[in-house]
Amino acid sequence: MVDGFTYASPTLTKNYWLTHFHSDHYGGIDKNWNCGTIYCSLPTANLVHERLGVERTFLHPLGLNTPVVVESMGKPVTVTLIDANHCPGAVMFLFQVGKRSVLHVGDFRWHREKMLSSPPLRALSLKDPQLDDLYLDTTYCNEKYTLPTQYDAIKAAVEYAVREVEHAKQQRERLLLLFGAYTIGKERIYLSVAERLGMKVYVDSQRYKVLAALEWPKERLAMLTTKKEESTLWVVQLGHINMKAMPPYLYNLSKAKNPVQKFDRVVGFRPTGWSHKAGGSIISTAKRGQLTVHSVPYSEHSAFPELLDCIRTLKPKRIIPTVSVSKSQQQIDLLLRHINVRQRTLLEG
DNA sequence: GCGATCAGCT
DNA sequence: CACAGCTGATCGC
Numbered sequence: 003m004v005d006g007f008t009y010a011s012p013t014l015t016k017n018y019w020l021t022h023f024h025s026d027h028y029g030g031i032d033k034n035w036n037c038g039t040i041y042c043s044l045p046t047a048n049l050v051h052e053r054l055g056v057e058r059t060f061l062h063p064l065g066l067n068t069p070v071v072v073e074s075m076g077k078p079v080t081v082t083l084i085d086a087n088h089c090p091g092a093v094m095f096l097f098q099v100g101k102r103s104v105l106h107v108g109d110f111r112w113h114r115e116k117m118l119s120s121p122p123l124r125a126l127s128l129k130d131p132q133l134d135d136l137y138l139d140t141t142y143c144n145e146k147y148t149l150p151t152q153y154d155a156i157k158a159a160v161e162y163a164v165r166e167v168e169h170a171k172q173q174r175e176r177l178l179l180l181f182g183a184y185t186i187g188k189e190r191i192y193l194s195v196a197e198r199l200g201m202k203v204y205v206d207s208q209r210y211k212v213l214a215a216l217e218w219p220k221e222r223l224a225m226l227t228t229k230k231e232e233s234t235l236w237v238v239q240l241g242h243i244n245m246k247a248m249p250p251y252l253y254n255l256s257k258a259k260n261p262v263q264k265f266d267r268v269v270g271f272r273p274t275g276w277s278h279k280a281g282g283s284i285i286s287t288a289k290r291g292q293l294t295v296h297s298v299p300y301s302e303h304s305a306f307p308e309l310l311d312c313i314r315t316l317k318p319k320r321i322i323p324t325v326s327v328s329k330s331q332q333q334i335d336l337l338l339r340h341i342n343v344r345q346r347t348l349l350e351g
Numbered sequence: 352g353c354g355a356t357c358a359g360c361t
Numbered sequence: 362c363a364c365a366g367c368t369g370a371t372c373g374c
Contacts, residue, residue, distance in 0.1 A: 024365060032355095109364090141363065184365055241361060241367060276363065303364080326363070
């Protein structure tokens with residue numbers, strides 16, 4: 003049972019698998035969990051314990067790229083965790099039972115070089131026949147979802163941030179940079195900007211606790227501060243990066259009766275794959291008075307061309323979509339149609 | 352007044 | 362609309 007905790011029951015199975023710590027995947031886990039062992043990565047296990055109150059005895063963290071054997075329903079199952087290139091701690095599960103192999107990607111952003119650097123996955127890509135079942139993150143399973151690489155999206159965001167800071171310096175403006183993020187996810191974009199600008203990153207104490215649970219190297223954790231005065235680069239929830247929620251950030255947010263203006267301009271960065279328009283520049287910008295919002299098409303899900311490369315590489319016998327399951331058949335048809343068109347083109351060419 | 356659950360919103 | 366939540370209303374205690 004992968005990411006299916008709302009269906010959990012002690013009679014069903016004792017082995018549960020959690021791909022990553024996002025609420026739509028861990029739903030069903032709470033502090034009273036007692037249905038069996040939850041296997042996951044170490045960062046995910048830390049968060050399930052600290053944020054959801056599950057006892058460590060129920061949590062079984064596993065390392066990456068190292069096959070382990072778990073007894074399930076009287077049969078030995080070999081399982082390998084592979085980095086999913088999604089949020090911190092996110093993994094894919096490769097299950098092998100006898101001759102049968104199943105890959106559940108959880109949520110993932112396919113990256114050919116990164117993923118084939120995992121020995122078990124590279125071995126799988128070289129075998130023939132390869133994979134029986136592929137449980138696929140079909141979030142962007144449509145031709146219209148072509149996204150820039152994460153590298154290019156981050157590069158664009160860094161350039162915009164540098165330009166904003168230089169402009170503010172010339173104008174002697176007090177500038178606040180805001181970066182939207184989920185509970186976990188979207189860290190690379192604000193860490194890259196902070197590194198380039200030589201700034202610390204302000205996070206509130208709750209977010210600091212979460213990020214401190216991710217087993218980061220200490221130099222990366224040391225880029226963070228929980229004191230607002232120590233940085234003008236702040237991380238806030240994604241829902242605050244809009245014209246309605248940003249005005250309060252111009253002012254002192256304390257409970258003081260008379261708010262004191264602290265900044266002349268607030269510039270928010272909104273990292274989301276949904277904002278992307280084909281053609282034109284990578285980042286789109288909206289301005290109103292002292293507020294600016296830069297939408298950055300930075301995604302932690304695979305774009306459509308990446309999904310095609312994934313299935314061409316792994317050649318699964320069967321694909322099972324895990325996102326917007328109501329249109330699952332159309333999603334598979336679309337993938338297969340593109341694969342077939344490409345194969346025909348190659349043959350004719 | 353508290354937590355759990357759910358509709359509504361972004 | 363999707364994702365990954367957050368806010369506010371309602372319910373049970």
